[in-house]
Amino acid sequence: MTTESVWMPPSSLALLIEELAVLASQPSPDAATKERIRELRKTLSQAEASIKPDDGLVEPGMRITAMLSGDTRATVFLLGERELVSLDPEVEVEVYSPSSPIGQAILGSYVGDTVAYTTPTNARIEIEILAAVPYTGGR
Missing domain, CATH: 3.10.50.30 (Transcription elongation factor, GreA/GreB, C-terminal domain)
Structure with a gap:
């Protein structure tokens, strides 16, 4: 199964990584926190924060x-x-x-x-x- 990448600015990627680190460090996360951790991991697994080539192609980023x-x-x-x-x-x-x-x-x-x-x-x-x-x- 192939997953599509999701483009985001590098600063947004950094914020999501930071949020995941904070949430994952909690000793006993509640159900909502566990769900947010799953969402963040999924988003980060698809994340693309590179600068696109200047080739005139219309694409995310x-x-x-x-x-x-x-x-x-x-x-x-x-x-x-x-x-x-x-x-x-x-x-x-x-x-x-x-x-x-x-x-x-x-x-x-x-x-x-x-x-x-x-x-x-x-x-x-x-x-x-x-x-x-x-x-x-x-x-």
Whole structure:
């Protein structure tokens, strides 16, 4: 069985490792703590905290600049799991999940591609990928 990796900023990985160490050092953890330890171990076993290559591929860990149909300004966001990325207080950019409709539509595309997705309200939105660069922190 292959497990998919889950990208997160290195600072988020460090916080999860620290939390696990604190919880695992408790002499008699309660059921909720034991469950949290299991969750943390699973997340950490799938963790990927590397800086992605600057190859124009849209994947988790990339800062995306895109133009959505009907917009006059480009949208900038980080593609990643919101709950993991939000652990890093330095992240100052919007975060879109790879499993969201827009995330699924753009995942695997490249700079210059135009892809489309259907919103939950059945609107068809086209997205042109203007840039996809490795996220290295901040904005």
